[in-house]
Amino acid sequence: MAQPTVMTVRGPVPADELGITLAHEHLFFRLDCYYSQAEDDPDGTFATGPITPDRLWWLRSHPFNSRVNLAQEDLATAVSEVEHYKAAGGSTIIDVTTVGISPNPAGLVAVSEHTGLHIVAGTGYYLATSYADHPATDQSTEELADEMRRALLEGMHGTDVRAGLMGELGVGNPPAPVELRVLAAAAQVQRELDCAINIHPAWYRAGAETAVQAVEAAGIEPRRTMISHLDVRFLDDLPAYKELARRGYWLSLDTFGREMYYPHANIQFPSDAQRIQVVLGLLEAGYGDRLLLAQDICFRTDLVCYGGHGYAHLLRTLRSRFLQSGVSAATFDSILTDNPRRFLCGE
Numbered sequence: 001m002a003q004p005t006v007m008t009v010r011g012p013v014p015a016d017e018l019g020i021t022l023a024h025e026h027l028f029f030r031l032d033c034y035y036s037q038a039e040d041d042p043d044g045t046f047a048t049g050p051i052t053p054d055r056l057w058w059l060r061s062h063p064f065n066s067r068v069n070l071a072q073e074d075l076a077t078a079v080s081e082v083e084h085y086k087a088a089g090g091s092t093i094i095d096v097t098t099v100g101i102s103p104n105p106a107g108l109v110a111v112s113e114h115t116g117l118h119i120v121a122g123t124g125y126y127l128a129t130s131y132a133d134h135p136a137t138d139q140s141t142e143e144l145a146d147e148m149r150r151a152l153l154e155g156m157h158g159t160d161v162r163a164g165l166m167g168e169l170g171v172g173n174p175p176a177p178v179e180l181r182v183l184a185a186a187a188q189v190q191r192e193l194d195c196a197i198n199i200h201p202a203w204y205r206a207g208a209e210t211a212v213q214a215v216e217a218a219g220i221e222p223r224r225t226m227i228s229h230l231d232v233r234f235l236d237d238l239p240a241y242k243e244l245a246r247r248g249y250w251l252s253l254d255t256f257g258r259e260m261y262y263p264h265a266n267i268q269f270p271s272d273a274q275r276i277q278v279v280l281g282l283l284e285a286g287y288g289d290r291l292l293l294a295q296d297i298c299f300r301t302d303l304v305c306y307g308g309h310g311y312a313h314l315l316r317t318l319r320s321r322f323l324q325s326g327v328s329a330a331t332f333d334s335i336l337t338d339n340p341r342r343f344l345c346g347e
């Protein structure tokens with residue numbers, strides 16, 4: 001039987017060469033769709049000003065209130081940031097930057113060439129609010145499926161850089177009509193090509209529940225699908241995670257390192273200690289084989305060069321903490337190696 005391969009931005013790679021893999025990251029991003037002006041920044045000083053040490057604390061707790069903080073489009077920065085991950089033992093990154101938050105396939109190829117890391121890119125569409133002016137908004141399910149199929153088989157956004165999965169696909173609450181067409185298109189392409197899907201649900205527990213309902217209605221296969229950001233949707237509600245795992249979904253706890261309160265969304269992110277407790281609970285319940293972990297780096301203040309936790313946080317800071325909490329090294333490494341491989345390739 002042929003050795004299974006995974007499509008990276010530089011071509012197919014044997015699945016057993018992927019190694020440690022982050023399941024949900026962004027190497028280049030532009031999250032303008034989230035920008036709003038903060039009430040405590042009436043003259044826009046923080047919104048447009050440079051990121052300086054005296055502003056870091058404010059920016060971390062108001063990440064969506066600075067246009068500068070919401071964009072990272074510099075190759076040298078991306079390369080030096082992922083070098084930290086590589087130095088900590090990382091090998092592969094799944095970049096799920098889809099239409100609406102500025103996908104950059106050529107940039108991903110350049111990062112992979114400079115660092116030797118494997119990068120698997122997602123194709124598709126983020127939340128409808130992020131691409132309101134894009135032609136996709138008026139496209140039919142067939143046209144959206146054609147575009148994602150082409151990205152997987154030929155190349156993305158006018159390049160010959162192929163996607164290795166679909167997503168993150170955004171699902172608002174309530175879902176926008178185009179988001180439902182994207183899900184129907186993704187279901188169709190998944191049936192044809194058996195590829196993995198990453199879903200971005202809207203805020204709060206209700207956002208995750210709505211997204212899962214929409215995914216099911218579209219006929220997407222749960223066992224080939226990860227639901228992202230569950231650590232900040234379900235918090236420490238173990239039964240909610242278990243229910244999704246029981247239905248076959250991949251559970252993505254992907255905001256490790258982000259522990260802030262966001263006033264604009266009235267969201268208190270969990271602490272890493274709480275995330276580790278959830279992982280322990282899911283391991284105990286026998287769902288260790290449904291877990292995916294990452295840091296969803298998507299603000300400049302997340303980057304090491306701005307004092308952030310960066311792409312290496314799980315390996316460099318949290319691995320020992322998982323081990324102290326009773327997770328064996330073999331289990332931790334398997335969650336970061338075997339699970340993403342099985343997610344990308346199928347079981």
Ligand SMILES: [Zn+2]
Pocket residue numbers: 168200228229
């Ligand atoms: Zn997301």
